[in-house]
Amino acid sequence: xxxxxxxxxxxxxxxxxxxxxxxxxxxxxxxxxxxxxxxxxxxxxxxxxxxxxxxxxxxxxxxxxxxxxxxxxxxxxxxxxxxxxxxxxxxxxxxxxxxxxxxxxxxxxxxxxxxxxxxxxxxxxxxxxxxxxxxxxxxxxxxxxxxxxxxxxxxxxxxxxxxxxxxxxxxxxxxxxxxxxxxxxxxxxxxxxxxxxxxxxxxxxxxxxxxxxxxxxxxxxxxxxxxxxxxxxxxxxxxxxxxxxxxxxxxxxxxxxxxxxxxxxxxxxxxxxxxxxxxxxxxxxxxxxxxxxxxxxxxxxxxxxxxxx
Amino acid sequence: xxxxxxxxxxxxxxxxxxxxxxxxxxxxxxxxxxxxxxxxxxxxxxxxxxxxxxxxxxxxxxxxxxxxxxxxxxxxxxxxxxxxxxxxxxxxxxxxxxxxxxxxxxxxxxxxxxxxxxxxxxxxxxxxxxxxxxxxxxxxxxxxxxxxxxxxxxxxxxxxxxxxxxxxxxxxxxxxxxxxxxxxxxxxxxxxxxxxxxxxxxxxxxxxxxxxxxxxxxxxxxxxxxxxxxxxxxxxxxx
Numbered sequence: 001x002x003x004x005x006x007x008x009x010x011x012x013x014x015x016x017x018x019x020x021x022x023x024x025x026x027x028x029x030x031x032x033x034x035x036x037x038x039x040x041x042x043x044x045x046x047x048x049x050x051x052x053x054x055x056x057x058x059x060x061x062x063x064x065x066x067x068x069x070x071x072x073x074x075x076x077x078x079x080x081x082x083x084x085x086x087x088x089x090x091x092x093x094x095x096x097x098x099x100x101x102x103x104x105x106x107x108x109x110x111x112x113x114x115x116x117x118x119x120x121x122x123x124x125x126x127x128x129x130x131x132x133x134x135x136x137x138x139x140x141x142x143x144x145x146x147x148x149x150x151x152x153x154x155x156x157x158x159x160x161x162x163x164x165x166x167x168x169x170x171x172x173x174x175x176x177x178x179x180x181x182x183x184x185x186x187x188x189x190x191x192x193x194x195x196x197x198x199x200x201x202x203x204x205x206x207x208x209x210x211x212x213x214x215x216x217x218x219x220x221x222x223x224x225x226x227x228x229x230x231x232x233x234x235x236x237x238x239x240x241x242x243x244x245x246x247x248x249x250x251x252x253x254x255x256x257x258x259x260x261x262x263x264x265x266x267x268x269x270x271x272x273x274x275x276x277x278x279x280x281x282x283x284x285x286x287x288x289x290x291x292x293x294x295x296x297x298x299x300x301x302x303x304x305x306x307x308x309x
Numbered sequence: 310x311x312x313x314x315x316x317x318x319x320x321x322x323x324x325x326x327x328x329x330x331x332x333x334x335x336x337x338x339x340x341x342x343x344x345x346x347x348x349x350x351x352x353x354x355x356x357x358x359x360x361x362x363x364x365x366x367x368x369x370x371x372x373x374x375x376x377x378x379x380x381x382x383x384x385x386x387x388x389x390x391x392x393x394x395x396x397x398x399x400x401x402x403x404x405x406x407x408x409x410x411x412x413x414x415x416x417x418x419x420x421x422x423x424x425x426x427x428x429x430x431x432x433x434x435x436x437x438x439x440x441x442x443x444x445x446x447x448x449x450x451x452x453x454x455x456x457x458x459x460x461x462x463x464x465x466x467x468x469x470x471x472x473x474x475x476x477x478x479x480x481x482x483x484x485x486x487x488x489x490x491x492x493x494x495x496x497x498x499x500x501x502x503x504x505x506x507x508x509x510x511x512x513x514x515x516x517x518x519x520x521x522x523x524x525x526x527x528x529x530x531x532x533x534x535x536x537x538x539x540x541x542x543x544x545x546x547x548x
Contacts (some may be wrong), residue, residue, distance in 0.1 A: 049397040053547050074399040081397070085390030089327050101315045102398040146394070 001062035001153045001184055002026050008057035010043050017043045019208035030180035032199035033188035036307050040208040041188045042082045045156050049079045078152030084143035088132030103150035117145040136163035157187040173198050192299045206307040219302050227268040232291035238262050250274040312400045316408020324416050333374055337420045340370045358435030364445045364516045371453055372485050376477035379460025380470045382409050387468035402543050417453040441518035448515035451528040456481050458535025465542035484508045
């Protein structure tokens with residue numbers, strides 16, 4: 001089942017949280033939703049799960065539209081809301097049973113299904129505790145368990161790994177990847193490495209607009225219109241080198257590498273290479289060039305480039 | 310209907326898990342028992358085999374207890390965000406609201422059932438009018454329905470439980486006593502209107518054993534009104 005978002009906009013009073021965005025998440029695809037705080041990720045997810053009504057535009061899940069078939073959508077969606085709200089005075093088992101009943105799971109399967117979820121999410125030792133007594137990581141697992149309990153076709157997860165320790169993060173990532181093979185998954189995250197490791201495709205949203213949509217490789221390539229090199233130049237006055245590098249014709253920007261006196265990052269102008277110029281500069285000035293390493297932009301750089309203005 | 314009962318069950322379970330239910334039961338039975346049997350114009354002072362004394366006391370105790378049951382119903386779900394989990398499950402807003410309404414009503418009914426020994430005791434002492442006892446209990450249940458409905462509405466206004474409690478009491482106060490007081494100051498049509506709006510008018514007639522459609526319409530229209538307003542508030546949080 002695909003998630004199809006068409007010209008979706010959402011206003012909170014006079015403020016426009018999401019501005020006319022469109023995208024599709026296909027079956028068998030895991031899409032990561034990235035963006036700075038307040039970019040509109042959560043709002044979009046709330047609209048997909050029928051919690052919020054769009055100001056304009058339409059959202060469809062499979063053949064169902066959120067406007068008149070909301071209840072059909074809610075049957076097929078598993079949703080982990082932001083901040084993972086739970087009934088803190090219920091026990092884990094009671095809570096999962098409550099959710100399972102709401103999803104009309106047949107009575108004879110409920111108990112077995114709960115045990116399965118408890119095993120998958122690693123809640124074995126905590127299942128009889130009240131949710132309020134659990135640590136954040138365990139609560140997060142309960143949140144995931146309730147989202148998965150009815151074996152949904154579509155998963156919408158708002159920051160699924162927040163509060164988990166590194167081992168749990170890897171477990172949950174594996175779980176999501178396994179589920180994502182045959183289902184439709186949209187997840188949001190602040191952790192870029194996680195999105196890179198889990199997702200097939202990335203959507204970057206900023207100020208309510210989609211600023212990038214593609215695989216991690218595509219996004220890197222796009223921001224890499226220009227060549228980047230790390231250089232180390234010794235036997236020279238750093239500020240003088242900085243000045244000289246900046247003045248090269250092919251160089252766009254120069255910056256100091258953190259923690260090094262004589263290391264620099266040089267970004268060339270689009271479609272140009274500055275490597276030869278840097279070498280010739282050093283040769284002419286009698287500086288010692290001890291390192292010159294081309295490097296690719298990390299996803300962090302892409303993200304920063306797209307979302308800071 | 311299934312879905313409504315799932316919510317009802319959950320609310321009841323939460324009442325009993327959180328001690329709220331026990332506090333209500335002990336408090337309600339304590340107050341009504343004390344004033345019915347031991348103090349003030351109690352049954353022995355009245356000297357009649359009737360539950361009128363108990364009904365008059367329950368009329369007030371329920372009025373104060375019900376807002377404390379309903380105050381968290383929606384406010385807490387909003388505050389903790391669980392309303393989002395709930396409303397994104399295959400269940401309609403109406404089912405959630407009616408489920409919560411019934412959950413509270415069932416708890417009140419449990420409290421009332423526990424007062425049945427009063428009835429057995431008195432009927433063994435003297436000749437009691439069974440019809441008026443039944444309609445008296447019916448009156449208490451209907452009145453509770455009205456205040457639960459008002460309480461749900463008050464709880465749906467904000468995410469603050471205290472606001473939910475005080476607002477429910479404030480609105481309830483009008484129906485419980487203020488309209489009654491006002492009606493005595495007017496003659497003619499305004500007096501009749503205020504008198505009709507007063508809970509006491511309808512409760513007294515029903516607890517005397519008169520089940521009149523005029524009274525039933527009053528109770529049910531207030532219940533429906535409260536629930537419709539609650540639904541509107543819930544729907545507004547989606548936009």
